[in-house]
Amino acid sequence: MNDTPQVLTPGTTARIIGRADHNISRSNISGNALRVLYRLKEAGYQAFLVGGCVRDVMLGREPKDFDVATNALPDEVRRLFRNSRLVGRRFRLAHIVFGREVIEVATFRAATAPSPSEEPVPEADPEEGEAPELDEESELESIDSDRVLDTHGRLLRDNVYGSIEEDVWRRDFTVNALYYNIADFSLWDYVGGAEDLIAHRIRMIGDPATRYREDPVRMLRAARFEAKLGFTLEAATAEPMPRLRGLLAGVPPARLFDETLKLFLTGHGEASLAVLRRRALLEVLFPAIERYLSKHPGGRVEQFLHQGLRNTDARVAADKPVTPTFLFALLLYGPIAEAIESLPRQRWHEIGAIVEACDRALREASARVTIPRRVALGLREMFAFQPRLEQPRGKRALRLLEQPRFRAAYDLLALRAQLGLAPREIADWWTRLQEVSPDERLRMLDSLPAPRPPARGDGASAARAARSPAAAPSRPGATPQSAIPRLAPAPGATPSLSESNPPDGLDEPDELAAVELAAVTEAPGEDLLAAAAADSPSRRTRRRRRRRRGFPGPA
Secondary structure (H helix, E strand, C coil), X not given: CCCCCCCECCCCCCEEECHHHCCCCHHHCCHHHXXXXXXXXXXXXXXXXXXXXXXXXXXXXXXXXXXXXXXXXXXXXXXXXXXXXXXXXXXXXXXXXXXXXXXXXEECECCCCCCHHHCCCCCCCXXXXXXXXXXXXXXXXXXXXXXXXXXXXXXXXXXXXXXXXXXXXXXXXXXXXXXXXXXXXXXXECCCHHHHHHHCEECECECHHHHHHHCCHHHHHHHHHHHHHCCEECHHHHCCHHHHHHHHHHCCHXXXXXXXXXXXXXXXXXXXXXXXXXXXXXXXXXXXXXXXXXXXXXXXXXXXXXXXXXXXXXXXXCCCCCCHHHHHHHHCHHHXXXXXXXXXXXXXXXXXXXXXXXXXXXXXXXXXXXXXXXXXXXHHHHHHHHHHHHCCCCCHHHHHHCCCCHHHHHHHHHHHHHCCCCCHHHHHHHHHHHHCCHHHHHHHHHCXXXXXXXXXXXXXXXXXXXXXXXXXXXXXXXXXXXXCCCCCCCCCCCCCCCCCCCCCCCCCCCCCHHHHHHHHHCCCCCCHHHHHHCCCHHHHHHHHHHHHCCCCCCC
């Protein structure tokens, strides 16, 4: 066997596959895309469908969007279509807008220098990427038309236009480099993409190591297509990944956020997680997540993550909405649990400790991947809601239903309960509360057990008693009586947050005890420490500040 991987380069002539020899039908192509193709053709330009839309149609899938390649320059495209706008700085593209559908039109790009080190790299995903709009003529004229690379060989700008033979270099994988010609409905294949599509193989165009150095995100794209299509990554394409994966640390974090959403929120999130771990890319993208999963292989938190991604994939398949906030709650669940358990055990019951753990996990994740503020705030609220959901109190429970984050927090609680990380009865109670009539809701609230009476004695002595060894649970790692939810879990069930190892001198703790214990701080009289501090001025000041910042706090 030859150990030297073969470098695949575009041919100078295409293999033209006639209409009778491929399965692409215009009935499977967007009507708006056909309008764009026909208008370009009638104006005397070449017009091709290209990229993922051709691949998906040939595989019998429904394309997410349609991209067009042409020899018309961007300004010429803009003159042809009044409903168009030019976008992009590194690559000038035309977006043709038909209501909510956007057809992207790109001019063929040149490979003016034959060296593979100068292969163009897309500004964003050539199938799904977005780029800033260029409306001002001064902006358009200020863009240098030369190709610019940085010291590591990464392409910074390329607006050199060329022919279709050169444009093949803009594509990364062979299965994305098939061109459907509207002139005669033929399929043009320069790199053997049709054969790779039949063989279910993902192969890089050009030298894989060079292409990864130019744009390290190509490694994530390779993993994404492996997960999305269920294809096999060709050996030469996979070989450089282990030694070049560190280059992902130099990619702008905002771009990695976009790639994360494409990996996990487009219907193949569970498969993406498996591929990222197998290719050792998760360790670079989210080091804390990989570290936690490696420390607790096959644990309930890993099962929780897989089930959450599986549910997300099902929602995408059913055309239901999914959110980045819930995705990051799933991904960071283990690191957040670990951060809570790294705090002193007496702080595990504090909602502030939960938020502090969320902040700690978010900071570490944000070092590699940008996490927008709206996502970070939503995640904190979801976790801070958990103790309030686990211990409903009277009409306060009805007010929780009106909170904007309730549904996301409830979904998190239900998923935890499904994996034994929260009381099943609590999740069922909230499910029923949302389904019944208003009168039945009131009856359900009336049937809740009465709150425990306040602890006797002054607050200071109560706090000292709570800190004393005598106040500890009789069983190491057990939940204190005051922290048991009113709707108790089934006998033998142990609601928990993680499966981390306990501190020295303790047996293995309940895995989500930190979140459960936070429930007791919601109202005075239910916990000895809460009774000691509930009326202190400093406590009230902290509550007011937290409410002003938008975080849910004690009612």
